[in-house]
Amino acid sequence: MSITSYNYKWKQYKHHGKETIEGYTFTRIPPVQFNGRWNMKIIKLTETIPWHTDWDTKCAINYLLNDDLESAGHIEIGEKAEKFQYRMAVIDTTKRHRAVVYDKPRKILKISIFDETYEEICKKLDSLFTS
Numbered sequence: 006m007s008i009t010s011y012n013y014k015w016k017q018y019k020h021h022g023k024e025t026i027e028g029y030t031f032t033r034i035p036p037v038q039f040n041g042r043w044n045m046k047i048i049k050l051t052e053t054i055p056w057h058t059d060w061d062t063k064c065a066i067n068y069l070l071n072d073d074l075e076s077a078g079h080i081e082i083g084e085k086a087e088k089f090q091y092r093m094a095v096i097d098t099t100k101r102h103r104a105v106v107y108d109k110p111r112k113i114l115k116i117s118i119f120d121e122t123y124e125e126i127c128k129k130l131d132s133l134f135t136s
Contacts, residue, residue: 037129041120050078050104050111059098064123066130068093070112078106095130097123 018029047070059065069092071077079090082102096102104111118126 037126037133039116039118039121039126041118043116043118043120045114045116048111048113048115050106050113053078053106054104056101056103058101059117062098062117062119063121064118064126065096065098066093066116066118066126067091067096068114070114071109073109076107076109078104078111080104095123095126099123 015030018026018031020026067080069077074090074092077090079088080094080096080102081088082096082100084101088105098117
């Protein structure tokens with residue numbers, strides 16, 4: 006596997022735990038301790054990114070910021086060019102992949118992880134999201 010998608014639950018926000026604020030929902034992202042080097046950036050893609058492997062990055066956690074998942078494009082991974090749409094995913098960036106953009110720019114919060122493998126990060130996230 007070269008990509009693992011994670012679901013999260015939206016909760017209604019209540020100001021000071023009491024007053025419901027309409028239109029305000031949130032989800033908590035569990036704290037993850039990364040070993041070694043990592044960085045975080047917001048990416049805006051307006052064109053399809055050609056096939057590549059990331060340089061010096063073992064994996065990435067991508068969080069799609071677009072409201073509309075369907076119009077935001079998808080990622081293709083591996084020799085068979087498997088297509089994936091996701092809201093949040095861990096991607097094995099050592100595998101050949103590309104980002105395909107449709108009619109709207111694709112906006113992503115990306116955490117690049119340099120010193121831990123895809124498998125190691127998935128194991129950490131599995132324990133956080135399934136507990």
